[in-house]
Amino acid sequence: MDALGRVYEHYYPKILKYMYYRSNRExxxxxxxxxxxxxxxxxxxxxxNFEAWLYRIAENTVKDFYKSKGSKLRLEESxxxxxxxxxxxxxxTRTEMKMDIYGSLDKLNEEKRRILTLRFIQGxxxxxxxGITGKTPEAVRIMQFRSLIELKKIMTEEKAT
Amino acid sequence: MKESLENILDRCxxxxxxxxxxxxILAEHRxxxxxxxxxxALHMAMDLKDLPEPPVSKVPDFSIITGTSGKETLxxxxxxxxxxxxxxxxxxxxxxxxxxxxxxxxxxxxxGDLLYPVKRNYEKIRFACMIGYRQRxxxxxxxxxxxxxxxxxxVKKGGKADVTLFSSMFDDTRHALDxxxxxxxKERDEIIFRTAYLIRKQKEGVYQVYKESSDxxxxxxxxYLCACGKRDELMGSTFxxxxxxxxxxxxxxxxxxxxxxxxxECSVSAAEIAKMxxxxxxxxxx
Numbered sequence: 001m002d003a004l005g006r007v008y009e010h011y012y013p014k015i016l017k018y019m020y021y022r023s024n025r026e027x028x029x030x031x032x033x034x035x036x037x038x039x040x041x042x043x044x045x046x047x048x049n050f051e052a053w054l055y056r057i058a059e060n061t062v063k064d065f066y067k068s069k070g071s072k073l074r075l076e077e078s079x080x081x082x083x084x085x086x087x088x089x090x091x092x093t094r095t096e097m098k099m100d101i102y103g104s105l106d107k108l109n110e111e112k113r114r115i116l117t118l119r120f121i122q123g124x125x126x127x128x129x130x131g132i133t134g135k136t137p138e139a140v141r142i143m144q145f146r147s148l149i150e151l152k153k154i155m156t157e158e159k160a161t
Numbered sequence: 162m163k164e165s166l167e168n169i170l171d172r173c174x175x176x177x178x179x180x181x182x183x184x185x186i187l188a189e190h191r192x193x194x195x196x197x198x199x200x201x202a203l204h205m206a207m208d209l210k211d212l213p214e215p216p217v218s219k220v221p222d223f224s225i226i227t228g229t230s231g232k233e234t235l236x237x238x239x240x241x242x243x244x245x246x247x248x249x250x251x252x253x254x255x256x257x258x259x260x261x262x263x264x265x266x267x268x269x270x271x272x273g274d275l276l277y278p279v280k281r282n283y284e285k286i287r288f289a290c291m292i293g294y295r296q297r298x299x300x301x302x303x304x305x306x307x308x309x310x311x312x313x314x315x316v317k318k319g320g321k322a323d324v325t326l327f328s329s330m331f332d333d334t335r336h337a338l339d340x341x342x343x344x345x346x347k348e349r350d351e352i353i354f355r356t357a358y359l360i361r362k363q364k365e366g367v368y369q370v371y372k373e374s375s376d377x378x379x380x381x382x383x384x385y386l387c388a389c390g391k392r393d394e395l396m397g398s399t400f401x402x403x404x405x406x407x408x409x410x411x412x413x414x415x416x417x418x419x420x421x422x423x424x425x426e427c428s429v430s431a432a433e434i435a436k437m438x439x440x441x442x443x444x445x446x447x
Contacts, residue, residue: 020215120209148202
């Protein structure tokens, strides 16, 4: 297997997860595959940090997908998560709690969702996120904090209603 | 200088990522004035980190990405929803049924009826779809006969005789003959004979319309009657076919041309007759 094949093996699960939490949960496999097609097509022009370049391609693929759909897709439409259903302390099942986060995450704006997805779901550092988004690490830290507080607020409000 | 809350959170997250105990790490900042915000943000971040992996149906082979494998298509083709297909199919079926019902209903229409144009256009479509010379010739004979019946029906219903029907009738007969000439010997002779019979029948039919029409319409109809007579004569002189009908005995005007018809002069010019001799062409009033 060539170097690009190894890169694909390493990054495909990560990009798949990124797409799952950035898109409408239905087309994430197609979007992940499309991202790698773009990578193969444009690998010759790649410069600088490969991972940052890859995530930028992934983000553009998501944006193109939204554009082709004409409007932003709401995640709640397709929140059907399979998983172990265990009783939590709050009385909510684990799946129900996750569904809360999915729905609330979708209510954040695109930029905040992107930061949270990269930082926590993808597990990248603030510096790496800064490299992908073109912001300073300090700006990323400020935005991640605000986004988390906003997410918590949305979830609290939703529970109250 | 006091460290910002955003930086504290980031540091806490890094410590947790390195394997630190979240409870202990958070407890270090219990005295911070915005401790609750820090705690909420940290819990939220941990919940996000804890989100499950997406379900994966199948990891596509890298060769598909690079396009070296023709076995699979990476991007699944967007399938047209079944409901949409059903709707389209149902619409087509409905339109087809409506069309067929309309065509069927137009079968007995006569000029002036709402559905008459449907009938004529359907005939054109049917003719365009026909391939064989014999099939086309027979169809044109049927159409020609139909025009005569329509003219008779119109007059019977008290309407004015539509002379354009006679023009169409002549045209259809001519087309029938044109196609007949492309057929092999025996078949050609059969169609020509049947066309001769049709022309003779048309002469009689036009004469009937002439008799039943008003005086004001008679001059125009006389022209078509004369044309019918000439066509009948030409069929006889060209192909040697002479069709006799019972009406020949009751009306002297029917046996030859209509020159003797009620003292009128034949309005078919010599030039038109010459033209007819080349081919059995439709005539129009001068």
